Amino acid sequence: MQKQKQRLWLPPGPRKLPIIGNLHQIGAVPHQSFAEMSKKHGPVMLVHPGFVPKLIVSSADAAKELLKAHELDSCGRPPLTGAGELSYNYLNVAFTAYGDYWRVMRRLYVIELLSIKRVQSFRFIREEEVEFLIKSISEFSKLGTPVNLSEKLISLTADVTGRVAFGKSFKEREYEYFGADFEEEIHEAVVMLGNFAAADFFPYCGWIVDRITGLHRRLERNFKKLDAFFQKVLDDHLCSGRRITEEEHEDIIDVLIKIGKYETASGTEKITHNHIKAILMDIFLGGSHTTAISMAWAMAELAKNPRVIKKAQEEIRNSAVVKENWRLQPPGTLLAAREAITRFNVSGYTIDPKTQIQVNVWAIWRDPNAWENPQEFYPERFLDSPIDFKGQNYEFLPFGSGRRICTGVHKAVAVVELTLANLLYCFAWKLPEGMTEEDICMEEEAGIAVQKKVPLKLIPVEYQCSSESKMYKVAVYLYLNAKHHITCKDINITTVRRILERVFA
Template sequence: MAIDAHQALLLFLFLLLTWLLMKTRIFKKQNKNRPPSPPKLPFIGNLHQLGSLPHQSLWQLSKKYGPVMHLQLGKMPTVVISSAEAAKEVLKTHDLDSCSRPPLQGARRLTYNYQDIAFSPYGEYWREIRKICVVKLFSVKRVQSYESIREEEITNMINSISHHALSSPSSPVDLTEKLFALTASFIFRMAFGTSFEGSDFNHNKFNEVVHAAEATMGSFSAAEIFPFVGWIVDWLSGLNQKREKVFHELDGFFQRVVDEHLNPRRTKPQQEDIIDVLLKIIKEQSGFGAAMLTEKNIKAVLLNMFLGGVDTSAITVIWAMAELAKKPSVMKKAQEEETFRLHPAGPLLLPRESISQFKVNGYEIQPKTLIQVNVWGIGRDPKIWSDPEEFIPERFVDSPIDVKGQHFELLPFGSGRRICPGIYMGTRTVEHGLANLLYNFDWELPSGMKEEDINMEESTGLSLSLSKKTPLKLVSKKHLFA
């Protein structure tokens, strides 16, 4: 039986109304037990409530809306975790439910379409590439094999500071510059088998590119937050051009060092470097399932090493020395864990994306939700820490709390399936660097400066790491016994 236009219109409206009612019912069901949320604005959601230091803004909001808080960043649903208990639920109890990564454009471009460890979505490829890195690159045996390189680079730094102390006794040492040069030199030699000095990147250029890459990886693009129209903002702001510039600078550098390693006339060093290891796996291509490696995979892993290895170790020691300079009486009691608590190099763990629905603190978390764990905030939680803003290294004496991912009060390296695979290498570098600075020198403030004059502000803006805003400059006095 044929129907006329009027009946067709009524049928269409009936079906449309039915569909809208079903969607509304599903929406209400999904949001019935959603975590508390600050008031939102149309279109932008809660974006206006993120300040220049997002981890601090989120911490302040969590004090009002709770340790499990929902934010709407444009079209991107986000849950912020700000307590040890909630972090344990996400990273341990529901680790498998929340262990993927959101598809962020900066990460996609710089990692050759998620061919790395850190930003690769959860799945067979990620499991295989992580296995390669854990077994072949970051094992205790492998890290210990680079011990002589680390000691040489630390000795070079100590000798440089000693020379400065003798030639200019009252002139301060730029510890920020020294420590970034130390960690960059170590990573260069370990990864490439070559010295940082004399490479294609000079010191300033290298830091500039690394920090630009971190900013690109750590920030959202307008296209992710505002689908269909955000790309216009990204184009007008120059974000896409900046991203491409950073990518081509790093890609060109990585490709040159890979080509050098493939040169049959290359003189191989005694110590096998990371590129040698990865090229050997490519040649053999056995035992690693889905991760059939190419040069792009190597370059993506190298990117992770640079962003995860250079900045984080240097930043941690810089903050430790700054805190100690403010409290000379506790300088000899220093332990690196206290710095990891107050100044985690990454204030927010790399964002996770939920795979399936689960509950945290009784609240429903839907699939495809971006999850941020605010380790900076957890490290300042007065429910966990007495005098949480105070630097008290001795609080960890005889304490079972460590940084290995099993104590959710202290998570500088994350936890669960997505814990940083380079944790042993990172802690060794921090321990050795800080111990040598404290063993070889007494450190004083520049003439006329008081402890309260030390600038402890954090660098602003979205980034993977949390740098000190101003360089740390202290006067070194050589120990007689060192």
């Protein structure tokens, strides 16, 4: 009788079939399938892919209750096949279980690697790489041919992240050979992390299915290629006997090598080469590819909405465009899977330990109860709005919330805002001949980060500015520098000269 009573308090959900559960109801783009199911079963819904119970939360109120009132109860991470392989058996911060080791690693990320101060110190890298991007796009402008923006943005973020992480971009001779191949492997890793692995939902026999389908072999091959690259850049740092001069900046590997003698939470295990490579994997998967995906979606939305792009170019306020893009086209449509650590209640329903939990932010951001005209790309909704991305507005969580909030938020925001501002203020954008706004493909390709199924190609038209307009551009760039936390004393003659040379080139 007690068992029956407890069952009645479990969250509602679709009827499951023997063995496969609800797998037959989850399509190629899971967040859309879950959104449709939640319309029938409610914003707190229990589904069963295979033998694993999974809670899907699809409203801002339920997300707030889960992530605020029950944060400690729900901040575990489920052991997943792709995550375990690509994180060197959960040595990074993104996929490791909640506990002492996670706390030490997160402190390392927040204080040493991705703090606001560290992000500011790499400002010159962002500026130089964005400048190179603009110059390369200018060549397409001269020819009047379309540029593959999806590809260009992936190269940009890979080069920025490469210089931040190990001091070299993929344009430089040492790593040029790896460039295109590395970007493909990072893309493959993002897809693998979002792929269905039978072992995750059928614990006792799923591994057999993964070997039959080739998933296991594909994942192993992907990991070996990425591991070989990370080992090379680590060896280059260890063998070069390099010394950091006053003119140079420490990269992330330098920082990790310097603190390599620090002990981790166990008190005996130290930061090893695998720890460093796991952190590099984390930074590239979470901070490079997803940032490029986000910017490609933003440019696609702007290309579909000429009114918005004109307004953004006229008013130097692209932060509203960035927020609206994250709302309508979030790279992470489902927040990374959590796992219930203890039993607790959400919206009156019992959530048992070991239940996987995902917040469907894609559904929340299209909820008419939370947003007016949610399907419309309307950046003005964020003008003079207190809503931000720091995890306290539960109707808008592009980086998550609480202890599990993305540690790379400052880096991502800095890259996205600076890049989009330059793309908008340096070029007008046209569609390829014969295309209309309605022809822009907005189909999604599933993965841990949801990207455009068809790469975005646009024709850049470089502005032919008058002297007055160019002086206005100087003001724009100085404004952007101010936006990225540069004080007056930092805007020295070198900075101004670089800006002037670029504007009057």
